[in-house]
Amino acid sequence: MPAPLHDRGVISRYREYLPVSDATPVISLNEGSTPLIHSPRLSEKAGAEVYIKYEGLNPTGSFKDRGMTVAISKAVEEGAQTVICASTGNTSAAAAAYAARAGIQCAVILPAGKIASGKLVQAYLYGAKVIAIKGNFDDALRLVRELGGVNGIAIVNSINPHRIEGQKTGSFEIIEELGDAPDMHILPVGNAGNITAYWKGYREFAEAERSTRLPRMVGFQAAGSAPIFYNKVVDQPNTVATAIRIGNPASWEGASNAVTQSGGSINIATDEEILAAQSWLAKNEGIFVEPASAASVAGLFKLLESGASLNASSIVLTVTGHGLKDPDTAMTTGDYHPIEAEADLDTVRSVLEQS
Numbered sequence: 643m644p645a646p647l648h649d650r651g652v653i654s655r656y657r658e659y660l661p662v663s664d665a666t667p668v669i670s671l672n673e674g675s676t677p678l679i680h681s682p683r684l685s686e687k688a689g690a691e692v693y694i695k696y697e698g699l700n701p702t703g704s705f706k707d708r709g710m711t712v713a714i715s716k717a718v719e720e721g722a723q724t725v726i727c728a729s730t731g732n733t734s735a736a737a738a739a740y741a742a743r744a745g746i747q748c749a750v751i752l753p754a755g756k757i758a759s760g761k762l763v764q765a766y767l768y769g770a771k772v773i774a775i776k777g778n779f780d781d782a783l784r785l786v787r788e789l790g791g792v793n794g795i796a797i798v799n800s801i802n803p804h805r806i807e808g809q810k811t812g813s814f815e816i817i818e819e820l821g822d823a824p825d826m827h828i829l830p831v832g833n834a835g836n837i838t839a840y841w842k843g844y845r846e847f848a849e850a851e852r853s854t855r856l857p858r859m860v861g862f863q864a865a866g867s868a869p870i871f872y873n874k875v876v877d878q879p880n881t882v883a884t885a886i887r888i889g890n891p892a893s894w895e896g897a898s899n900a901v902t903q904s905g906g907s908i909n910i911a912t913d914e915e916i917l918a919a920q921s922w923l924a925k926n927e928g929i930f931v932e933p934a935s936a937a938s939v940a941g942l943f944k945l946l947e948s949g950a951s952l953n954a955s956s957i958v959l960t961v962t963g964h965g966l967k968d969p970d971t972a973m974t975t976g977d978y979h980p981i982e983a984e985a986d987l988d989t990v991r992s993v994l995e996q997s
């Protein structure tokens with residue numbers, strides 16, 4: 643019998659692998675079950691089967707929903723009245739939405755002027771208290787660490803282990819669809835919770851004999867915000883991919899373990915490479931992602947350009963957030979060129995005929 647409509651999120655699907663009990667209230671928006679889309683053009687380029695895990699199709703438009711359903715459910719179970727997070731945008735949207743669903747308060751601390759408009763609007767519309775600081779994400783997370791954990795205020799950044807638990811379900815879905823783990827998994831890295839979570843998920847399914855192999859985990863940071871790649875905190879991180887504009891990732895160690903244990907690597911892509919990949923993916927596969935998400939695709943291109951053998955027959959790229967999150971960046975690239983014309987047939991026909 644199919645699960646009831648209110649019961650199809652990641653907690654219901656993967657309850658036995660998550661830290662929940664019958665006493666945990668399930669706060670869900672039916673997140674997860676996102677499409678794993680085969681990419682014929684990337685497959686041809688790579689000489690391997692390439693699949694895109696389109697996490698922008700989660701309820702608030704990013705992968706954060708997988709972790710937030712668990713973090714907010716546990717926060718409610720533990721009696722929290724308020725949740726708080728630092729954010730470059732997507733975590734705040736997810737926290738605000740799931741807090742609204744739970745009927746509790748949400749406060750978000752953001753770097754002023756550095757949040758994509760779609761994400762900011764989400765936080766306001768879902769009813770969060772939005773505090774824009776004169777500082778970057780790393781400053782915001784420092785404040786959150788000091789404010790949270792007391793007086794019924796739960797932190798719902800990925801320093802909360804329940805977030806990692808929920809996000810590992812992305813790996814479970816990939817294994818279920820492919821029948822096994824891929825040889826290589828490429829994803830963008832910011833605060834580094836997601837690479838940590840995917841690696842945990844792959845290991846758990848292998849231990850449970852739901853898969854027979856483990857992928858190499860390959861992370862891409864934006865070149866101007868690449869502390870793990872350079873092995874050095876970046877005081878003034880900068881990139882057009884504002885979601886991963888992070889100079890001191892909380893899960894640095896988790897990311898390092900994932901790449902070391904899996905035989906993978908952390909690499910960088912420039913803003914130009916990221917925007918070119920965003921545009922390529924939209925035009926060639928019909929998939930519109932926000933700039934940070936395109937770091938995965940830029941990453942695959944860079945690996946191919948390096949000429950080194952990928953040594954993989956199956957590759958999964960996680961694209962983490964929907965393109966509509968950040969319309970302003972998309973509108974400033976060369977792709978956006980509206981053509982104005984008089985409303986008469988001849989004019990429109992002549993415009994159509996122009997190359």
Ligand SMILES: Cc1ncc(COP(=O)(O)O)c(C=O)c1O
Nearest residue numbers: 732832833834835836885962963
């Ligand atoms: C769209 C998007 N992609 C990638 C990332 C990076 O994920 P993580 O912080 O878990 O490394 C984030 C957040 O940092 C994000 O919002």
Ligand SMILES: N[C@@H](CCOP(=O)(O)O)C(=O)O
Nearest residue numbers: 729730731732733799800833
């Ligand atoms: N990109 C993130 C940064 C915070 O990461 P988190 O996973 O620790 O919450 C965001 O969307 O804010």
